[in-house]
Amino acid sequence: MARVHYWQYIVDSEGRPMENIEVRFYLNDNPAEEAEIFTHPSIGTPVTSTESDLSTNGNGYFEFWVGDEFETLGGYVSTQKFRLVWERAGILLGQINNIDVFPPVFQVDETDATTSTRTDKNKLVSNALAYTWEQHSTAGLGVNAHGYEAVDTTSQDTEFNKLVSNNLMNYILSALTSAGTLSLTASGAIERQFTITSWTVDGEAYYADILHGIGHGHPIVQVVDEVDQTVVMPTTVTQIDNNTVRLHMATNTDMEVTIIG
Numbered sequence: 001m002a003r004v005h006y007w008q009y010i011v012d013s014e015g016r017p018m019e020n021i022e023v024r025f026y027l028n029d030n031p032a033e034e035a036e037i038f039t040h041p042s043i044g045t046p047v048t049s050t051e052s053d054l055s056t057n058g059n060g061y062f063e064f065w066v067g068d069e070f071e072t073l074g075g076y077v078s079t080q081k082f083r084l085v086w087e088r089a090g091i092l093l094g095q096i097n098n099i100d101v102f103p104p105v106f107q108v109d110e111t112d113a114t115t116s117t118r119t120d121k122n123k124l125v126s127n128a129l130a131y132t133w134e135q136h137s138t139a140g141l142g143v144n145a146h147g148y149e150a151v152d153t154t155s156q157d158t159e160f161n162k163l164v165s166n167n168l169m170n171y172i173l174s175a176l177t178s179a180g181t182l183s184l185t186a187s188g189a190i191e192r193q194f195t196i197t198s199w200t201v202d203g204e205a206y207y208a209d210i211l212h213g214i215g216h217g218h219p220i221v222q223v224v225d226e227v228d229q230t231v232v233m234p235t236t237v238t239q240i241d242n243n244t245v246r247l248h249m250a251t252n253t254d255m256e257v258t259i260i261g
Contacts, residue, residue, distance in 0.1 A: 002042075002067060002068060002070050002071045002075070003038055003041055003042065003065040003066065003067050003068070003071060004065060004066050004067075004068060004101050004102055004103070005041065005063065005065055006037075006063065006064055006065065006066055006101050007061065007062065007063035007064075008061075008062060008084070009056075009059065009060045009061050010023075010056050010060045010062070010086055010093075010094075011060050016060075017056070017058065017059050017060030017061075018056060018060045018093075019056055019057065019058050019059075019060065020055055020056065020088075021055055021056045021060070021086050021087070021088055021093065022054070022055050022086065022087050022088065023049060023054045023055055023056065023062050023084070023085070023086050024049045024050065024054070024084075024085045024086070024087070025037055025048075025049040025054070025064070025082060025083075025084055025085075026082065026083040026084075026085065027080070027081075027082060027083070028080075028081040028082050028083045028097055028098055028099070029081070031083055034048035034049055034050060035048070035049075035066070035076070035082055036048060036067070036073075036074035037049060037052070037054075037064040037065065037066055037074075038064065038065040038066070038067060038074065039052050039064060039065070040065070041065050045073060045074070046067065046073055046074025049064070052064070056086075066082075066101045066102075068102060068106075069117065070109075076101075076102075077117075078102045078106065078120075078122060080101075080102075081097075081098050081099060081100060082099040082101055083095065083096070083097050083098075083099065084096045084099055104122070105122065105123060105124065106122045106123050107123070108123045108124070108125060108126075108127060108130045109127045109130070110127075110130045110131060110133050111131070112127035112128075112130075112131060113131055115127070118131070149161045149162050150162070151163075151164065151166060151169050152166050153166070153169050153170060153173055154170075155167075155170070156170050189260055189261065190214050190216075190260070190261060191258065191259070191260050192212045192213070192214060192258070192259045192260075193256070193257070193258050193259075194210055194212075194256070194257045194258075194259070195226065195254065195255070195256055195257075196208045196210070196247070196254065196255045196256075196257055197254045199249065199252040201252075202248065205235055205248055205249065205250055206248070206249050206250075206251070206252040207246050207247060207248045207249070208246070208247050208249075209240060209244055209245070209246050209247075210244065210245050210246075210247060210257060210259065211243060211244050212243060212244070212245065212259045212261070213243050214242070214243065214259065214261040215242050215243055215261075216242060216261035217239060217242050218239055218261075219245070219259050219260055219261030220259070220260040220261065221234065221237050221245060221247065221257065221258075221259055222257070222258045222259075222260075223247070223249070223255050223256070223257050224255065224256040224257075224258075225253060225254075225255060225256075226253070226254040226255060226256050227253065227254070232249070232255065234247050234248055234249055235248040235249060235250055236248040245259065
């Protein structure tokens with residue numbers, strides 16, 4: 001939005017149109033200064049109502065356009081108020097003060113990234129909130145919307161221009177690869193550590209299932225008593241599947257378990 005349409009009909013006390021009535025448009029806070037207006041909604045330069053010889057037609061009608069703050073020349077901020085005067089041959093016939101030309105709710109500008117008014121609460125959302133929203137809502141992979149970049153899992157840069165950094169995704173994928181939970185070849189041994197505080201009764205002994213997620217069969221299992229830090233030999237270690245072992249113990253005390261595979 002750059003120019004706002006303003007129009008009125010001037011009639012006499014009996015409702016009859018008043019033709020050839022001079023209309024003058026002023027700044028409300030400076031009644032002696034005529035406001036700059038436009039005679040066309042999109043072309044032309046600003047003029048005053050006197051310069052344009054603004055007057056009513058045979059129907060008592062007149063119109064002009066007022067530029068807002070985004071107009072290159074002759075624009076006004078949204079809080080500017082105006083004064084309208086109509087007269088005939090120097091005789092004042094009427095006037096209206098404190099005219100609000102601009103609407104209370106303005107059209108949002110999704111391209112506004114720099115203006116001082118981009119956070120004004122004069123729209124359903126501010127320009128700042130709407131900035132490049134259309135690009136964001138329709139963006140696909142690899143499209144730069146709101147400064148976000150697509151993740152490159154081969155990179156380890158730490159620039160925060162994505163939902164996650166390349167460095168973080170590289171680390172996560174490396175960890176998952178080494179853990180064997182993806183269909184990828186692990187490049188080295190993986191260690192998992194657990195503290196077991198809850199045991200299931202099994203006759204006169206106890207057991208606990210440990211989900212280690214290593215993805216290898218028959219990993220190395222070491223058990224340490226959490227209190228005195230001595231190595232304890234389990235009664236039996238049973239492989240449930242490549243990611244789970246069942247640890248059988250003679251006691252149900254808290255244990256620290258290390259699994260390597």
